[in-house]
Amino acid sequence: MPAPRQVFVAVIGVGGVGTSFLTQLQSLSSKLSQSPSPVYLTTILLARSSKMLISESYRPLSLSDWSSALSASTTPLLSTSSLISFLSSAPERVVLIDNTSSSDLASSYPQFLAKGISIVTPNKKAFSSSLSLWDEIFSAAANGSGRGGYVFHESTVGAGLPVLSTLKDLVQTGDQVTRIEGVFSGTMSFLFNSFMPVGGGGGTFAAEVKKAKELGYTEPDPRDDLNGLDVARKLTILARLAGLKVDGPTSFPVQSLIPKELESVGSGDEFLARLGEFDDQMEKVKAEAAGQGKVVRFVGSIDVQKGDVKVGLESFETSHPIAALKGSDNIINFYTKRYGANPLIIQGAGAGADVTAMGVSSDLLKVLQLLH
């Protein structure tokens, strides 16, 4: 029997996903410590944006009452450079779990990786911003072309759904991915499944946006969903993994559903109050699709051969799997040479704290296997 292994974990971000992840981490730690080849996961840092709990001696922090302990902490979060220095001085391998949506932290991933620190994150920023950041990350990472830490980010697209792992498998085993198409936003899925359900019905667009907001399906300002940027970031990640050199989420056509006149009104509430003035535009789109026996959905698509990426409204036959989507589910269709006419489809909840945290936990397990 080999000696038990210890791996250090630093967790930043304790919002919905972060909180869910911490629950999963506690049960994972317990299972791993009791497995035939035990691994001891030792949390040495836990932080929110403003403050942190830190174990300077690299002894385990207790997670049993992390929320009160973190609230009571008066220690400000280390600067990024001090954080890198603290983690890279640890006597065992370290995995940084970034459960924030911070661009700042994301822009430093290459430095973390170069120091041998592995990264697991649902944060889209690092992978959907400049192509140079992407290249720096994968030049440093051991699962890129570097010799540093490992980096996994399954939850950046489709939350816990096995989207990125499937795409990587297709590419690495030599299949030719020709097209990727799907509904990549739980908010947009819910909105259009309600606005134009198969079989007719649905309220006005403004009413459905209000309903989605009330049910907690949108960002506090729904324009942050309706501008299409979240979907554009996901498409950027997928396109890059499929081999396209996409500059960033604003380098291809993205249809915003925010009427021009409302782009700069002050608050989300004011936006919502006035959105109804523009219902005619969306009713026209709906009627046009209905006239062809189709329904409208907000989709992203990548034509890998042509190098075209786009995000926006499209119409689908009511028998199409994209039309038949339910609730706030995501659907991702991979068209490939091997799979032929019918795509490989992954479908299910693509948002939510528990399933997003599950993608993070599952990536953490992958890193632990590789760090042996």
Added chain:
Amino acid sequence: MPAPRQVFVAVIGVGGVGTSFLTQLQSLSSKLSQSPSPVYLTTILLARSSKMLISESYRPLSLSDWSSALSASTTPLLSTSSLISFLSSAPERVVLIDNTSSSDLASSYPQFLAKGISIVTPNKKAFSSSLSLWDEIFSAAANGSGRGGYVFHESTVGAGLPVLSTLKDLVQTGDQVTRIEGVFSGTMSFLFNSFMPVGGGGGTFAAEVKKAKELGYTEPDPRDDLNGLDVARKLTILARLAGLKVDGPTSFPVQSLIPKELESVGSGDEFLARLGEFDDQMEKVKAEAAGQGKVVRFVGSIDVQKGDVKVGLESFETSHPIAALKGSDNIINFYTKRYGANPLIIQGAGAGADVTAMGVSSDLLKVLQLLH
């Protein structure tokens, strides 16, 4: 830069999947040898049931003209014990790729694993036979509770679709899988999508079986599909991964579509010639479903909480994703606590040489990552 690594590969079975795999292996080998951390895949044995090519000195066999070379070989395949001895004496780590459907070879997996030989296979036999064989395999394997080689078998269910990896991720991250339901046979999918398409139509059952056979969708004797055993083997594997102690594919209810009177007629051709005599039975099933506005499909399901596994005909609303399946696609629905009311769905071609071989290649890449 670390020294390049060498991993030995032994491939047994050169049927449809085996041939496809050898093509993928050549392109994988070339890519891996040129990667920043090169891995040299060296094939040291290539065999069909009766004979083999072997490199006793562990130098690479050339794969460029393997088919003629193997045909010309007069060396009989080593006995299993000699094979284990040859492979375990190799100076580098070895991966055995079993592209056969042999029970004999499968029953020796524990011995291969115990000697540190990893196994990758689409062969269902080892994982769907006795529970004791399953336990021996995972007691020996490094990705079980042992210290031997690694074992991966993604292609045993749904071919290259990420079915087993997804189920493992759900279980390992602590989700509670409550139910698994789907269409697990390309043959049965094609047959029922033709026999009772959504929207009406379809020929008699006997006519559709004949058509499926002519198109190459069935085994030479279609009874080998219609008896349900292939689906029962897949369900056995899924149920075990979900934590159920299933004794084997005959330990739960499996509906055979072979009329009792035709179970023992001599040949597949005679069976096909007489199947039409029993069309009334299937027409009755069809009419009953149609009367409820449903369609009939041949599905497998696992109720994890109750411990119930079953395989057979069931009726589905025409809007259900299982009803909407096309061609010979498989669909697998995972109902879990985290995913809630809408399942996590994986769908696409679940049979065919190229996609099955892809699952094997992708497993081989996983083993290579773990063997570093």
